[in-house]
Amino acid sequence: MRLRLFVSRDAGSLAVGAEEVVQSLTAALRQRGIRFDFIRTGSRGLFWLEPLLEVEAPAGRVGYGPLRPSDAEAVISSILAGGSPHPSFLGLVDEIPYLKQQTRLVFARSGKIDPLDLAAYRQEGGYHGLAKALALDPAAVIETVTQSGLRGRGGAGFPAGIKWRTAARAGAGQKYIVCNADEGDSGTFADRMLMEGDPFALIEGMTIAGYAVGASKGYIYTRSEYPHAVATMNRAIAQARAEGLLGPRVFDSNFAFDIEMRVGAGAYVCGEETALLDSIEGKRGQVRAKPPLPAVSGLFGKPTVINNVITLASVPWILANGAEAYRDFGYGRSRGTMPIQLAGNIRYPGLFEAAFGLTLGDLVEKIGGGTASGRPVRAVQVGGPLGAYFPPALFDTPFDYEAFAAKDGLIGHGGVVVFDDRVDMARQARFAMEFCAFESCGKCTPCRIGSTRGVEVMDRILRGENREANLALIEELCETLRYGSLCALGGFTPYPVMSAIRHFREDFMTPKRRCVAT
Amino acid sequence: MTNPTAWNAVLAEQIIAGYRDIQGAILPVLHALQDAFGYIPDEAIELVAQGLNISRADVYGILTFYHDFRRSPPGRHVLQLCRAESCQAMGGDALADHVRERLGIDWGETRADGSVTLLPVFCLGLCACSPSALLDGRPMGRLSQERMDALLDEVTS
Numbered sequence: 001m002r003l004r005l006f007v008s009r010d011a012g013s014l015a016v017g018a019e020e021v022v023q024s025l026t027a028a029l030r031q032r033g034i035r036f037d038f039i040r041t042g043s044r045g046l047f048w049l050e051p052l053l054e055v056e057a058p059a060g061r062v063g064y065g066p067l068r069p070s071d072a073e074a075v076i077s078s079i080l081a082g083g084s085p086h087p088s089f090l091g092l093v094d095e096i097p098y099l100k101q102q103t104r105l106v107f108a109r110s111g112k113i114d115p116l117d118l119a120a121y122r123q124e125g126g127y128h129g130l131a132k133a134l135a136l137d138p139a140a141v142i143e144t145v146t147q148s149g150l151r152g153r154g155g156a157g158f159p160a161g162i163k164w165r166t167a168a169r170a171g172a173g174q175k176y177i178v179c180n181a182d183e184g185d186s187g188t189f190a191d192r193m194l195m196e197g198d199p200f201a202l203i204e205g206m207t208i209a210g211y212a213v214g215a216s217k218g219y220i221y222t223r224s225e226y227p228h229a230v231a232t233m234n235r236a237i238a239q240a241r242a243e244g245l246l247g248p249r250v251f252d253s254n255f256a257f258d259i260e261m262r263v264g265a266g267a268y269v270c271g272e273e274t275a276l277l278d279s280i281e282g283k284r285g286q287v288r289a290k291p292p293l294p295a296v297s298g299l300f301g302k303p304t305v306i307n308n309v310i311t312l313a314s315v316p317w318i319l320a321n322g323a324e325a326y327r328d329f330g331y332g333r334s335r336g337t338m339p340i341q342l343a344g345n346i347r348y349p350g351l352f353e354a355a356f357g358l359t360l361g362d363l364v365e366k367i368g369g370g371t372a373s374g375r376p377v378r379a380v381q382v383g384g385p386l387g388a389y390f391p392p393a394l395f396d397t398p399f400d401y402e403a404f405a406a407k408d409g410l411i412g413h414g415g416v417v418v419f420d421d422r423v424d425m426a427r428q429a430r431f432a433m434e435f436c437a438f439e440s441c442g443k444c445t446p447c448r449i450g451s452t453r454g455v456e457v458m459d460r461i462l463r464g465e466n467r468e469a470n471l472a473l474i475e476e477l478c479e480t481l482r483y484g485s486l487c488a489l490g491g492f493t494p495y496p497v498m499s500a501i502r503h504f505r506e507d508f509m510t511p512k513r514r515c516v517a518t
Numbered sequence: 519m520t521n522p523t524a525w526n527a528v529l530a531e532q533i534i535a536g537y538r539d540i541q542g543a544i545l546p547v548l549h550a551l552q553d554a555f556g557y558i559p560d561e562a563i564e565l566v567a568q569g570l571n572i573s574r575a576d577v578y579g580i581l582t583f584y585h586d587f588r589r590s591p592p593g594r595h596v597l598q599l600c601r602a603e604s605c606q607a608m609g610g611d612a613l614a615d616h617v618r619e620r621l622g623i624d625w626g627e628t629r630a631d632g633s634v635t636l637l638p639v640f641c642l643g644l645c646a647c648s649p650s651a652l653l654d655g656r657p658m659g660r661l662s663q664e665r666m667d668a669l670l671d672e673v674t675s
Contacts, residue, residue: 012643012646015644186605187604189645226642226643265586268640300542341646343607343645385602415604431606
């Protein structure tokens with residue numbers, strides 16, 4: 001007998017000791033003379049169970065988690081005894097309710113396969129989408145993406161097909177596909193997980209986009225905070241090149257396409273698409289005024305499709321399975337699935353890919369299990385540092401672009417950060433201003449100066465100085481930021497600030513407050 | 519920790535020359551220089567400007583725009599502690615206060631003995647195991663005060 005064992009090498013799994021568990025298991029297995037193969041996968045996204053060990057069994061993979069290195073002996077005995085009894089034994093991984101309730105289209109492979117095993121990728125449906133695309137006319141590929149209803153998953157929710165069509169019609173000559181992998185929102189990690197867990201899906205999606213709009217070059221711009229994702233993507237790109245899946249003759253066709261990785265340098269604002277383009281060009285990452293749209297004049301002044309990782313990684317599935325199959329999932333005008341990321345003070349943190357339409361309350365309470373601390377949920381920030389704070393009173397809001405907008409919020413890139421009843425919402429509002437000040441690119445005045453003034457006014461409120469007058473002032477400042485800023489950094493900072501004031505006003509009225517040092 | 523080499527203009531010029539043919543090369547060049555030397559000394563500005571045929575003002579502007587680039591040598595260890603919302607929700611602020619107090623330094627500073635540099639970071643994508651940090655590039659999650667103390671003992675000894 002030879003055991004087949006699977007442990008994630010996702011940065012999130014490594015952060016909680018996956019490597020130490022593998023070493024400990026390896027030593028124990030060797031000592032017992034048991035033959036085994038360790039397959040290092042991406043993560044399933046069930047992070048409260050990490051480090052998670054999966055073992056191939058006749059009925060499918062069974063899991064053990066969360067493991068400590070000291071569990072190795074007992075776990076091996078349990079494996080040899082057919083799965084029990086061990087307190088960390090989880091049974092069949094596919095039957096774990098958190099996973100079973102999901103609709104995994106984009107994350108179908110993450111956690112299952114070695115992310116750099118191209119044969120495994122193809123066996124699990126990889127490159128069917130590109131094969132179908134290359135058999136179609138480029139315009140038909142764009143039509144399929146348009147019909148699928150796919151909208152940009154970075155946060156703006158703009159229809160991907162329309163963006164592609166604009167770039168395709170922008171004349172001949174050099175065009176670019178740029179993947180925005182500058183995932184800076186706190187509470188989000190879907191892009192990172194996808195790049196570390198299924199990098200070929202992103203490569204395939206970008207290649208399809210390149211074929212559809214007539215681009216021969218793609219860039220992936222990601223964060224220096226994601227060293228593992230950078231390493232995995234680079235290796236995957238090199239492999240795809242070696243196998244003829246990137247390069248002058250993709251799939252032996254006349255279509256040429258290649259991809260280059262670019263790594264940012266700690267500037268949140270570079271997640272804004274035009275700042276990102278400037279950063280690739282070798283400039284300060286400052287926001288451009290629009291128009292022109294990047295689809296018309298983008299990178300190096302050429303027509304450019306710029307999409308988020310998840311948007312592009314959704315495309316192979318859509319091509320392989322058809323626009324209708326994708327459009328059948330979803331809610332209202334939000335079609336398909338969204339990888340929702342549950343984070344912060346939550347009992348079951350992780351990635352939950354589902355069709356749009358689940359309510360926020362179901363996500364936080366039913367799926368997420370409430371808080372990790374066991375205390376009541378007080379506030380949930382959805383959509384990153386520029387997203388609104390929602391109180392439990394709004395838990396009936398369905399996860400959908402329009403429904404969140406109607407409640408003065410946004411779903412952004414799908415991050416959900418839960419806070420318990422110890423949170424001080426006035427401090428959170430101050431932090432939103434502080435973050436904006438720290439990350440402002442400085443190009444427009446409302447954001448550059450308004451954010452610093454916002455921190456000062458919040459400090460006065462925290463000290464209890466002229467509270468009503470200062471609250472009125474901060475509301476006015478938020479109006480200026482919202483309508484006067486060039487991009488979403490200044491424009492959306494009012495979401496967390498104003499939602500905190502609106503839903504948690506009592507926190508702004510408490511007299512005693514320790515002064516917040518930066 | 520990767521061991522940076524002492525500043526060496528010849529090596530720096532070789533590094534820069536390796537990027538001459540790519541478009542928008544400055545960020546990759548600055549990353550490569552920082553990887554090699556641990557920081558980007560002022561002498562590098564002139565070399566980068568010449569090597570990429572851009573002005574020194576441009577190099578300076580880019581160097582100072584991006585939070586990652588350091589203009590003085592870091593400590594032997596670099597601790598990047600996440601300060602963003604998900605980690606805040608899990609006690610990240612108190613942990614950060616504790617770290618600053620124990621190390622006796624503030625954000626962006628290096629201890630006088632050169633052992634460790636403390637940097638703030640806004641999200642490492644490790645939000646499902648908050649609070650989190652990168653220590654010399656190694657991801658660390660579910661950081662309790664005890665675990666952090668053990669790490670700090672390791673890096674300051």
